[in-house]
Amino acid sequence: MDAKLKINEHEFELFIAQDKIEDRIAEMAWRFSSDLKSEVAMVPVMAGAFYFASRFLSHIDKPYRLFGVQASSYKGVNQSEELAISFLKDDRWIKDAHLVILEDIIDSGRTAHELEKYFYSKGAARVEVVALFYKPEQQRFECNLTHYGFEIGPEFIVGYGLDVDEEGRYLKDVYRKQ
Numbered sequence: 405m406d407a408k409l410k411i412n413e414h415e416f417e418l419f420i421a422q423d424k425i426e427d428r429i430a431e432m433a434w435r436f437s438s439d440l441k442s443e444v445a446m447v448p449v450m451a452g453a454f455y456f457a458s459r460f461l462s463h464i465d466k467p468y469r470l471f472g473v474q475a476s477s478y479k480g481v482n483q484s485e486e487l488a489i490s491f492l493k494d495d496r497w498i499k500d501a502h503l504v505i506l507e508d509i510i511d512s513g514r515t516a517h518e519l520e521k522y523f524y525s526k527g528a529a530r531v532e533v534v535a536l537f538y539k540p541e542q543q544r545f546e547c548n549l550t551h552y553g554f555e556i557g558p559e560f561i562v563g564y565g566l567d568v569d570e571e572g573r574y575l576k577d578v579y580r581k582q
């Protein structure tokens with residue numbers, strides 16, 4: 405693992421190592437499972453949450469259904485005006501369901517907020533958000549965040565699924581912009 409790295413023009417330093425992330429995900433999944441009272445539909449937000457979601461779900465041993473959605477708004481290290489969300493054409497699974505949005509990160513909260521709004525408009529009974537990283541100082545949009553792994557500062561991070569212009573998702577550890 406490198407202590408520092410450069411992606412495009414951005415310099416990053418090592419922030420959280422893979423073993424610490426994965427221990428925390430196991431803990432989150434254990435806590436989530438013990439709180440779970442009814443069957444849920446898990447909704448990982450692609451592409452960034454793919455890595456977190458697959459690890460998190462590998463620890464859940466209660467029945468659930470799985471429906472991925474795609475959302476994207478970041479260009480480089482900045483959020484763009486446009487939030488593009490693609491939903492599955494068949495949305496009959498949303499009505500009366502308890503949905504769990506799985507996110508890699510809650511930053512402004514806009515992506516999770518818009519997803520919640522959409523799911524309630526389609527008749528969801530309950531929507532909650534489980535995220536690996538949470539930036540409370542950055543949050544501008546409300547969402548029902550019930551479990552998170554790490555509360556972090558405002559700096560942009562990369563690795564463990566999180567990208568800069570599609571680079572760096574493969575990094576096993578998480579790096580913070582200097």
Ligand SMILES: O=P(O)(O)OC[C@H]1O[C@H](OP(=O)(O)OP(=O)(O)O)[C@H](O)[C@@H]1O
Binds near residue numbers: 449483510514567
């Ligand atoms: O709380 P917010 O400010 O909305 O930021 C969080 C969102 O930003 C990232 O997605 P991005 O738009 O970079 O798409 P990606 O997952 O395909 O990288 C991340 O995966 C979250 O979905």
Ligand SMILES: Nc1nc2[nH]cnc2c(=O)[nH]1
Binds near residue numbers: 509511563
């Ligand atoms: N890679 C990455 N994507 C984000 N989307 C919102 N915040 C972040 C962040 O800190 N890093």
